[in-house]
Amino acid sequence: MPRYLMIFLIFLIAITCLPAQQNQSLTFSGYFEPQWFFLWTNEPEQMISSKLRLNGEKKLTPSIYFYANVNFITYHGKIHWDWTSFIPPSVISAIAPENLQYWQFYYQDQILLDNAYLQLFPGKWRITIGKQQLTFGSGYVWNPTDIFNRKDLNDPTYEQPGQNALRLDYNHGTNSRITLVFQPHEKFEHTTVFVRGKTTWKHFDIAVVGALTPWEKNIGTPAGWEKILTGSRLVGLDLNGEVKGIGIYTEGAFRFRDNDRDYMEWLAGLDYTFDNGMMIMIEYYRNTLLPSSSSRLSPDDWFSYLSGEYKTLLRDQIFTMLVISPFPSSVLSLSQIFDFHGRSMAFFPSLEYTIHDDLILTLIGQWLTGTGTDVFHQRFGKGGILRLRFYF
Amino acid sequence: MVLQEALYPQLLTADEIIRKADEVMNPATSFSKVRFVNKLASGEVRTFEYAMWSKDRGDKVLLRYTAPRRVEGQAILLLNRGDDIWMYFPRTDRIRKMATHAKKQKFEGSGFTYEDFGSGNAFVEKFHATLLGEEERNGTACYRIQLDRKPQTDISYSRLILWIDKKLFIPLEIRYFDEHDPNRLKKILKLQDIQIIQGIPTAGLMIMKSLEDNTETRMELISAEYNLPIPDDLFTENALRRK
Numbered sequence: 001m002p003r004y005l006m007i008f009l010i011f012l013i014a015i016t017c018l019p020a021q022q023n024q025s026l027t028f029s030g031y032f033e034p035q036w037f038f039l040w041t042n043e044p045e046q047m048i049s050s051k052l053r054l055n056g057e058k059k060l061t062p063s064i065y066f067y068a069n070v071n072f073i074t075y076h077g078k079i080h081w082d083w084t085s086f087i088p089p090s091v092i093s094a095i096a097p098e099n100l101q102y103w104q105f106y107y108q109d110q111i112l113l114d115n116a117y118l119q120l121f122p123g124k125w126r127i128t129i130g131k132q133q134l135t136f137g138s139g140y141v142w143n144p145t146d147i148f149n150r151k152d153l154n155d156p157t158y159e160q161p162g163q164n165a166l167r168l169d170y171n172h173g174t175n176s177r178i179t180l181v182f183q184p185h186e187k188f189e190h191t192t193v194f195v196r197g198k199t200t201w202k203h204f205d206i207a208v209v210g211a212l213t214p215w216e217k218n219i220g221t222p223a224g225w226e227k228i229l230t231g232s233r234l235v236g237l238d239l240n241g242e243v244k245g246i247g248i249y250t251e252g253a254f255r256f257r258d259n260d261r262d263y264m265e266w267l268a269g270l271d272y273t274f275d276n277g278m279m280i281m282i283e284y285y286r287n288t289l290l291p292s293s294s295s296r297l298s299p300d301d302w303f304s305y306l307s308g309e310y311k312t313l314l315r316d317q318i319f320t321m322l323v324i325s326p327f328p329s330s331v332l333s334l335s336q337i338f339d340f341h342g343r344s345m346a347f348f349p350s351l352e353y354t355i356h357d358d359l360i361l362t363l364i365g366q367w368l369t370g371t372g373t374d375v376f377h378q379r380f381g382k383g384g385i386l387r388l389r390f391y392f
Numbered sequence: 393m394v395l396q397e398a399l400y401p402q403l404l405t406a407d408e409i410i411r412k413a414d415e416v417m418n419p420a421t422s423f424s425k426v427r428f429v430n431k432l433a434s435g436e437v438r439t440f441e442y443a444m445w446s447k448d449r450g451d452k453v454l455l456r457y458t459a460p461r462r463v464e465g466q467a468i469l470l471l472n473r474g475d476d477i478w479m480y481f482p483r484t485d486r487i488r489k490m491a492t493h494a495k496k497q498k499f500e501g502s503g504f505t506y507e508d509f510g511s512g513n514a515f516v517e518k519f520h521a522t523l524l525g526e527e528e529r530n531g532t533a534c535y536r537i538q539l540d541r542k543p544q545t546d547i548s549y550s551r552l553i554l555w556i557d558k559k560l561f562i563p564l565e566i567r568y569f570d571e572h573d574p575n576r577l578k579k580i581l582k583l584q585d586i587q588i589i590q591g592i593p594t595a596g597l598m599i600m601k602s603l604e605d606n607t608e609t610r611m612e613l614i615s616a617e618y619n620l621p622i623p624d625d626l627f628t629e630n631a632l633r634r635k
Contacts, residue, residue, distance in 0.1 A: 029461055029464070031461075121634070126630060126633075126634075132485075133484065133485040135484055135485055135486045138488070138489075157481075157484060158484075159483050159484050160484065169630065171625070171628060171629075171630040173628075174471070174624070174627065174628050175478075175628055175629050177629065177630065200476075203475065203476060203492070204489075205489045240488070240489045241489065241491075242491035242492060242493075245491065245492060245493045245546070246491060246493070247490070247491030247493070247494070248491075271491065272491070272493060273491075273493045273494050273496060273497055275496060275548070275571055277496075277497055277498055279497075325498075325501065327432075327434070328430070328432045328433070328434075328436075328438075328498075328501035328502075328605065328607060329432060329434075329436060329438070329501065354438065354462075357438060357439055357440075357460040357462065358460045358461050358462050360462065391460065391461035391462045392461060
């Protein structure tokens with residue numbers, strides 16, 4: 001569906017509904033989030049950002065709901081990053097000198113309409129029109145059935161950006177649902193169509209997923225990076241439940257690509273909470289598209305990873321996390337990702353402390369062990385994020 | 393009806409007393425708003441407010457945070473007496489099914505666990521009841537009942553001791569004992585400011601003291617309604633995401 005048609009639909013419905021419900025006010029909320037990012041590579045580096053998220057929402061009628069949020073973000077300090085400083089020298093030498101300019105990344109201040117949507121609830125339907133978060137799948141760090149997002153490895157629960165889409169949910173019974181998502185792209189034939197059917201069996205949530213979606217690939221050419229869109233189809237399964245008190249989940253998807261190699265993504269995880277509240281989680285992720293050795297990674301692979309196109313760089317990885325609450329207002333966690341092939345690791349210790357009911361302090365550290373061509377190489381630096389978030 | 397029966401106390405067995413207490417604590421349907429004040433050992437105070445819908449005598453429970461802003465909109469759905477739990481996080485618009493062991497987690501760092509909210513008629517089904525005698529609590533004549541966990545049940549307490557008001561059949565005090573050691577007292581719940589709302593005895597204030605971390609949690613009732621029509625579709629994942 002072309003983008004302008006979707007915007008027109010939102011405003012058409014809003015204009016139709018607003019006059020009848022003028023007595024209901026728009027309510028505002030949000031948060032302010034200053035953040036200090038610090039990194040020790042060859043020398044200490046830092047970047048400070050301030051984010052203001054402003055949410056507005058209104059229930060037009062019991063069956064019509066409007067929500068929007070705008071993010072204002074400013075950056076200070078080191079806002080220019082050279083991605084080649086994070087990749088192995090052997091890969092840098094494979095990049096054509098005239099293409100090195102494309103590996104420069106600049107953080108720019110932004111004002112972004114992150115979400116803006118209308119939700120309608122006719123009968124068993126729920127219809128969401130506009131820019132909205134679309135998050136699917138049981139995995140904590142990776143979600144093979146989620147074609148819309150890529151999570152941040154050191155902060156996987158951070159909110160995802162809104163996507164322009166039309167989402168239809170049909171609810172049947174207690175917990176069965178069919179979800180349809182249409183997401184427009186520049187060319188009509190590249191429209192993403194996503195279908196997810198979910199039901200409950202005993203203590204399990206089971207979902208099957210199908211999608212027609214364009215595959216976006218960055219290809220290095222003598223003229224620079226070129227984005228190529230081709231067709232692809234995805235079929236997947238998502239299962240989440242428990243066996244003998246242990247949380248168990250698995251998520252997998254086959255991707256069939258036009259004019260390119262098909263591949264499979266698969267994830268399996270376990271979690272358990274002990275009587276003292278300590279929680280452990282282990283998650284294994286496999287992606288057959290990716291090489292099993294870091295020495296076979298090309299500049300294209302690294303660029304796709306750093307730009308967010310790939311969820312990971314190597315075929316097999318394992319994530320573990322341990323969470324405890326040493327004091328009632330604090331949550332301490334230690335997560336790590338282990339690359340099976342290069343045997344390098346990334347550690348992300350974190351502390352979340354509730355200073356006040358609406359004020360949270362978060363500290364996330366980063367420490368990597370790899371050498372040579374390893375994916376989790378020490379050249380990514382030791383460092384972390386210190387973040388305050390004040391909700392209003 | 394509960395009130396009428398309370399006026400004519402008879403010689404009751406432990407099972408009958410606990411069934412009557414269960415009827416008081418788990419009406420057919422209920423809707424309540426609660427302020428939750430958690431005083432930590434450090435002296436810090438955390439305050440939450442939530443709305444809770446319950447149906448089929450506590451078999452289905454939906455709990456939605458209304459304050460503070462940090463957690464507003466976050467919701468928990470407990471079905472089948474807490475054997476199936478889904479949590480909704482509005483910040484990421486994500487619903488996740490939780491394994492049942494997660495219900496042992498503390499509710500916002502308080503002395504309450506998720507299990508304490510959505511266990512339905514666990515007192516009747518998951519414990520053997522023994523009448524230990526009669527005692528006064530805050531000047532009110534009470535039955536003193538001991539509940540011992542039945543084998544092969546997944547409840548987190550090996551033993552409970554309750555003081556149940558002889559007239560109103562509402563517990564005035566509950567003592568919770570460790571999952572593995574029935575002699576190790578973990579926490580004490582006191583129910584105060586008993587009000588009769590739509591004929592059902594209701595605690596206006598509940599105070600939970602955790603002996604393990606020395607926290608004290610006060611649950612102050614803002615409002616309560618009973619036996620109101622609540623549609624089944626409120627206890628669905630779809631309703632979890634609904635604002």
